[in-house]
Amino acid sequence: MSVRELVVLGTASQVPTRRRNHNGYLLRWDGQGLLFDPGEGTQRQMLRAGVAAHDIDRLCVTHFHGDHALGLAGVIQRINLDRVPHQVTAHYPASGQHFYERLAHATAYRETVAVATVPVAGDGLVTLAETPAYTLAAHRLSHPVEAYGYRLTEPDGRTMLPDLLAAHGIAGPDVGRLQREGELRGVRAEDVSRVRRGQRFAFVMDTRLCAGVAVLAEGCDLLVIESTFLDADEAMAADFGHLTAGQAGAAARDAGVRHLVLTHFSQRYDDPAAFGREARAAGFTGTLTVAADLTRVPLPRRA
Numbered sequence: 001m002s003v004r005e006l007v008v009l010g011t012a013s014q015v016p017t018r019r020r021n022h023n024g025y026l027l028r029w030d031g032q033g034l035l036f037d038p039g040e041g042t043q044r045q046m047l048r049a050g051v052a053a054h055d056i057d058r059l060c061v062t063h064f065h066g067d068h069a070l071g072l073a074g075v076i077q078r079i080n081l082d083r084v085p086h087q088v089t090a091h092y093p094a095s096g097q098h099f100y101e102r103l104a105h106a107t108a109y110r111e112t113v114a115v116a117t118v119p120v121a122g123d124g125l126v127t128l129a130e131t132p133a134y135t136l137a138a139h140r141l142s143h144p145v146e147a148y149g150y151r152l153t154e155p156d157g158r159t160m161l162p163d164l165l166a167a168h169g170i171a172g173p174d175v176g177r178l179q180r181e182g183e184l185r186g187v188r189a190e191d192v193s194r195v196r197r198g199q200r201f202a203f204v205m206d207t208r209l210c211a212g213v214a215v216l217a218e219g220c221d222l223l224v225i226e227s228t229f230l231d232a233d234e235a236m237a238a239d240f241g242h243l244t245a246g247q248a249g250a251a252a253r254d255a256g257v258r259h260l261v262l263t264h265f266s267q268r269y270d271d272p273a274a275f276g277r278e279a280r281a282a283g284f285t286g287t288l289t290v291a292a293d294l295t296r297v298p299l300p301r302r303a
Helices: 042-049 072-081 094-104 162-167 173-181 211-217 231-240 245-255 273-281
Strands: 004-010 024-029 032-036 058-060 089-091 126-130 135-140 148-153 157-160 193-196 200-204 222-226 259-263 287-290 296-298
Touching (some): 004 259, 032 148, 042 072, 058 072, 245 273, 259 273
Antiparallel strands (some): 004 296, 135 148
């Protein structure tokens, strides 16, 4: 049975707190695992969440600030220690190549796994990988250091309609044959089905409001987005290259997001619920999660 869920490993910004670890987010997608922004302490959070190195197929780093990347060294070493048998690929801003190399070889260890690297560069929506299950792309964001957000898109499929199948006398194994071959006895698959829109996921971390936020979030079933500040500190958010909860909520509203996950909270605030209230006040009416460490968020059922 396929599993699609987000496992939240950490939700703090800049520094960990007593209740929040540095960043870390694992997206499970039909047997594949994409680990986003592994901050310090990610290995321990993985243990607490029941996540193993074998669950990781891709490492996706938005930018090379410590709270988003310091855990990369330990995770890569754990991948090697556990001798992960499948290909693991790392994505990160190409401008931070020297940071990646330092982290990947921060200390001595026995390299048993060759982690492939596909860095991100350029403007617009940049395709990084195309698999049967999804296309992974990235878009530049606006932060004091170069940063990219990520978007995963499932190919569209088709849902077979029983009434139309029956009207054309197609039943049993012939349904599968029609799906595989696209035509059977003069009946086309599109004659007895409707388009099933592929699911969409986006991961948007440290950024001001910019075109990239809108592009990445557009039509997402699940959007994970930073909301470092509350709206009263909007000027500070802009200065440091971050979003407020209200800005994140408005971006999700405008993009037609179905499930919004707010995260990356400044330690200056004591009431996590305030982030949710401000996202709602901005007009977001979909499903809303104010993330806590070790939260598990399933992708919503297909619309």
